[in-house]
Amino acid sequence: MGSVEYSPLFETRRGRGRLIYRTFAISLFVAICFIWLYRFSHITATNGYHGKLLCLGMFAAEVWFGFYWLLTQAFRWNLVFRQPFKNILSQRYEKSLPGVDMFVCTADPDIEPPIMVINTVLSVMAYDYPTEKMSVYLSDDAGSQITFYALLEASNFAKHWVPFCKRFMVEPRSPAAYFKTLVSLGYPSGPSQAKELADIKKLYDEMERRIEDATRLGLPTETRLKHKGFSQWDSYSSRRDHDTILQILLHEKNPNNSKDVEGLVLPALVYLAREKRPQHFHNFKAGAMNSLLRVSSNISNGKVVLNVDCDMYSNNSQSVRDALCFFMDEEKGHEIAYVQFPQSFENATKNDLYGSCLISIAEVEFPGADGYGGPLYIGSGCFHRRESLLGMKFSEQYRNDWNSEDNQFKEASLHELEEQSKTLASCTYEENTLWGKEMGLKYGCPVEDVITGLSIQCQGWKSVYYNPPRKAFLGLAPTTLPQTLVQHKRWSEGDLQILLSKYSPAWFGFGRISLGLQMGYCVYCLWAPNCIATLYYSIIPSLYLLRGIPLFPKISSPWFIPFAYVIVGETTYSLLEFFFSGGTFQGWWNDLRIWLYKRTSSYLFACIDTILKLLGFSDSTFIITVKVIEEDASKRYEKEMMEFGTSSPMLTILTTLALLNLFCFLSVLKDAIVIRKGGLEGYETMVLQVLLCGFLVLINLPIYQGLFLRKDNGRLPTSVSIKSIVLALGVFIFFSFA
Numbered sequence: 001m002g003s004v005e006y007s008p009l010f011e012t013r014r015g016r017g018r019l020i021y022r023t024f025a026i027s028l029f030v031a032i033c034f035i036w037l038y039r040f041s042h043i044t045a046t047n048g049y050h051g052k053l054l055c056l057g058m059f060a061a062e063v064w065f066g067f068y069w070l071l072t073q074a075f076r077w078n079l080v081f082r083q084p085f086k087n088i089l090s091q092r093y094e095k096s097l098p099g100v101d102m103f104v105c106t107a108d109p110d111i112e113p114p115i116m117v118i119n120t121v122l123s124v125m126a127y128d129y130p131t132e133k134m135s136v137y138l139s140d141d142a143g144s145q146i147t148f149y150a151l152l153e154a155s156n157f158a159k160h161w162v163p164f165c166k167r168f169m170v171e172p173r174s175p176a177a178y179f180k181t182l183v184s185l186g187y188p189s190g191p192s193q194a195k196e197l198a199d200i201k202k203l204y205d206e207m208e209r210r211i212e213d214a215t216r217l218g219l220p221t222e223t224r225l226k227h228k229g230f231s232q233w234d235s236y237s238s239r240r241d242h243d244t245i246l247q248i249l250l251h252e253k254n255p256n257n258s259k260d261v262e263g264l265v266l267p268a269l270v271y272l273a274r275e276k277r278p279q280h281f282h283n284f285k286a287g288a289m290n291s292l293l294r295v296s297s298n299i300s301n302g303k304v305v306l307n308v309d310c311d312m313y314s315n316n317s318q319s320v321r322d323a324l325c326f327f328m329d330e331e332k333g334h335e336i337a338y339v340q341f342p343q344s345f346e347n348a349t350k351n352d353l354y355g356s357c358l359i360s361i362a363e364v365e366f367p368g369a370d371g372y373g374g375p376l377y378i379g380s381g382c383f384h385r386r387e388s389l390l391g392m393k394f395s396e397q398y399r400n401d402w403n404s405e406d407n408q409f410k411e412a413s414l415h416e417l418e419e420q421s422k423t424l425a426s427c428t429y430e431e432n433t434l435w436g437k438e439m440g441l442k443y444g445c446p447v448e449d450v451i452t453g454l455s456i457q458c459q460g461w462k463s464v465y466y467n468p469p470r471k472a473f474l475g476l477a478p479t480t481l482p483q484t485l486v487q488h489k490r491w492s493e494g495d496l497q498i499l500l501s502k503y504s505p506a507w508f509g510f511g512r513i514s515l516g517l518q519m520g521y522c523v524y525c526l527w528a529p530n531c532i533a534t535l536y537y538s539i540i541p542s543l544y545l546l547r548g549i550p551l552f553p554k555i556s557s558p559w560f561i562p563f564a565y566v567i568v569g570e571t572t573y574s575l576l577e578f579f580f581s582g583g584t585f586q587g588w589w590n591d592l593r594i595w596l597y598k599r600t601s602s603y604l605f606a607c608i609d610t611i612l613k614l615l616g617f618s619d620s621t622f623i624i625t626v627k628v629i630e631e632d633a634s635k636r637y638e639k640e641m642m643e644f645g646t647s648s649p650m651l652t653i654l655t656t657l658a659l660l661n662l663f664c665f666l667s668v669l670k671d672a673i674v675i676r677k678g679g680l681e682g683y684e685t686m687v688l689q690v691l692l693c694g695f696l697v698l699i700n701l702p703i704y705q706g707l708f709l710r711k712d713n714g715r716l717p718t719s720v721s722i723k724s725i726v727l728a729l730g731v732f733i734f735f736s737f738a
C-alpha cells in the first residue's frame with residue numbers, strides 16, 4: 001500500500017463515561033442476583049401452598065425484570081456517535097453525486113390532510129442537493145383526488161419555493177413550518193427578502209385556501225377539466241378498488257413543465273396510487289414502499305432511497321449530504337446499507353406527556369445499537385442503499401459504484417415511462433415473485449420497517465445512526481392517550497411477531513449479527529411480554545397489603561439492602577439519563593407513567609392479539625395514527641392535560657388498576673390513622689409494599705383527575721368510570737373480607 005493520504009468522510013467517536021457506567025451496571029446486577037437469591041430461599045422457607053404460589057409469582061416477576069434489565073444493558077454498554085464531513089464530500093464528489101429517490105407515503109386524506117402531505121413533499125424537494133439528481137414520489141394509498149390535486153398545486157408552487165429556499169438559505173424548507181418559525185423568530189430584515197417573502201407567503205396562502213376549499217366542497221369542475229391527470233379517476237370506484245393511478249408531474253423530459261421560475265430544472269415529481277382490489281391484500285405501508293421501489297427504478301433509479309412518512313417533513317436541508325458522507329466513505333461506506341435519523345416531533349410539548357419522543361431510545365439506545373453494527377430501521381427518516389433494500393447480500397468484494405449510468409429509460413418518452421411504470425404497481429405484479437419476502441420490505445408484520453432492517457443486517461450489512469444538532473425530520477406525535485396506546489400496541493405486537501418469525505433476532509440473528517445487537521433487538525421484541533410481570537407487580541403486592549401479608553423484606557433485614565440499592569440506583573440512573581438526553585423532571589415522571597400504561601394495556605392486548613393471530617383467529621391491521629386535532633383538544637394538549645377520549649377496554653384496565661391501588665392505599669392510611677396501635681407497627685414490616693402502592697397512586701393522579709375532577713371533553717368517559725369503579729370495588733371488597 002502506498003502512503004496515499006486518506007481523509008475519511010465521517011468520524012466515529014466513542015461515548016464518554018463508559019467505565020463509570022459499566023461499574024455501576026455490574027454493581028446493580030450483583031444486587032439483582034441478591035434479590036433473586038432472597039426470593040429463591042423464601043419460596044422454600046414459606047409454608048403453605050398459597051404462600052408458596054404467591055412467592056413464586058414474585059420470583060418469576062423479578063427474574064423477568066432482572067433478565068429484561070440485563071438485555072437493556074446491551075445498548076448502554078458501547079455508545080458511539082457519528083460526525084459526517086460534508087465539505088470533504090463536496091470537494092471530492094460534488095460533480096458525481098448519486099441520484100436520490102425520495103418516497104413520501106400517505107394513506108388517508110381525512111387524518112393526513114393533503115396540505116400537510118404537500119408540505120412534506122415540498123420540504124424534501126428543496127433539499128440542498130443537485131435538483132436534477134433528485135426525484136420525489138408520493139404514494140397515496142387512499143387514491144384521493146384531493147391529494148392528487150394538492151400535489152398538482154405543490155408542483156406549481158415548487159417553482160417559486162425551491163429557488164426561494166436556495167437563494168435565502170431558508171430553514172426549515174417545509175413552507176408551513178418556515179412561516180410558523182417566522183412568527184416566533186421574527187421576519188427577515190433585508191428589503192429584497194422581505195418583499196419576496198411577502199410574495200411567496202401570498203402564493204402559499206392562496207394555494208392553501210384552494211386546497212382547503214377543495215377538501216371541504218369537493219373539486220371544482222374546471223380544475224378537473226384543466227388537468228388530464230384527473231381522468232384517471234374515471235374508472236375509480238373506491239379507495240380499495242381502483243386501477244393504478246400514476247402521473248409524472250415534473251420531469252426534465254417535459255420541456256414545458258420541469259423548470260423553476262429561474263429556469264433551473266426541478267426535482268422529478270411523481271404521484272402514485274398503486275392498484276387496489278378487494279380480493280388482493282395490500283400489505284399496508286410495506287406494499288406501498290415496494291411499489292414505489294419498482295416504479296422509481298423505472299423512472300429515475302436513484303442509488304439512494306429516502307423514506308419519510310407524510311407528516312415527517314425535512315427540517316434540515318443538509319440531511320442528504322449528511323447521509324451520503326456515510327455511504328460514500330471510501331473505506332467503510334460500502335458496508336453501510338442504511339442511515340437512520342431519529343424521529344423527532346414538531347408538536348412535542350415541554351414535558352412530553354405521552355412520552356412520544358422516546359428520548360432514551362433516540363439519545364442512548366440507538367447510539368448504543370450503532371456501537372454493535374447499527375440501529376434498527378424505524379421507517380421514517382431513513383436513507384437506504386437501493387441495492388440492499390432490494391435484498392442484495394453483502395459480500396467483502398462489494399464496492400460502491402455510484403456513477404454507472406442506467407440507460408434503459410433514457411429513450412422512453414414520458415408517456416411510455418408512465419405506462420410501463422403502471423404495470424409495476426399492479427396488484428398481480430408480485431404474484432410468484434420474491435417481493436415482500438426476499439426483496440424489498442417484508443410483508444406480514446405490523447412493523448415492516450424493523451423486520452426489514454433486521455433482515456438487511458442479517459445479510460451482512462451495517463447501518464448508521466446519525467442525530468444531527470439541527471433535527472433532520474420533524475413529524476407529528478399522537479396527541480391523545482388512546483392514540484398513543486394504539487400506536488404502541490401496533491409496535492409491540494409487530495416486534496413480538498418478529499421474535500416469533502423466521503427472522504427472530506434470538507435465533508436467526510445468531511452468528512449473523514453481533515450478540516449486543518441480538519440482545520438489543522430483543523429489548524424491543526419483548527416489550528409486549530412485559531405486561532405479565534408488570535400486571536402482577538402492580539396488583540398483587542397492593543392486594544396483599546390489605547391482608548397484611550408482607551411480600552418484601554423488612555427494613556431491619558439485610559435482604560432489604562439489595563432492594564433499596566436497585567430501586568434507588570435505577571431511579572437515579574434513569575433520571576440522570578433522562579436529564580442528559582435533554583428531558584425535564586416532569587418529563588421523566590410522565591415517561592415513567594406512560595411506560596406503566598403501555599405495559600398494562602397496549603402490551604397486554606398486543607400479547608393477546610399475537611396469540612389469536614398464531615391460532616388463526618385474527619387478521620393483521622394497521623391503524624393509522626391521526627394527524628389532526630380539534631381545537632379545544634389541542635388547547636388541552638398544550639396544557640399537558642391527559643386526553644382520555646372515547647371509551648375503550650384499554651382505558652378500563654388502566655382506570656381499574658388505578659382505582660384498585662387507590663382503595664388499597666386509602667385503606668392502609670385509614671388503618672394507620674384510626675387504629676394507631678398495631679396498625680402502623682404492622683406496616684413497618686411492609687415499607688416497600690406501602691411505597692409501591694403509594695407510587696402507583698401518585699403516578700395515576702391524572703386518572704383520578706379525569707375521573708372525579710374534570711368537566712371538559714377530555715375527561716374519562718362515564719361508561720369507563722362506571723365499569724372501572726364497579727370492577728375495582730368488587731375486587732377490593734372480595735379481598736378485604738373474603
Ligand SMILES: O=c1ccn([C@@H]2O[C@H](COP(=O)(O)OP(=O)(O)O[C@H]3O[C@H](CO)[C@@H](O)[C@H](O)[C@H]3O)[C@@H](O)[C@H]2O)c(=O)[nH]1
Nearest residue numbers: 105106107141284285288309310378379380446447624625
Ligand atoms: O396502508 C397504509 C398504512 C400506512 N401508510 C403510511 O405509513 C406511514 C406511517 O403510518 P403512521 O400511522 O403515521 O404510523 P406511525 O406509528 O407513526 O409510524 C411508524 O411506525 C410504522 C410501523 O408501525 C412505520 O411504518 C412508520 O414509518 C413509522 O414512522 C404514514 O405515512 C402512512 O400514510 C401507508 O402508506 N399505507
Ligand SMILES: [Mn+2]
Nearest residue numbers: 309311476625
Ligand atoms: Mn406517524
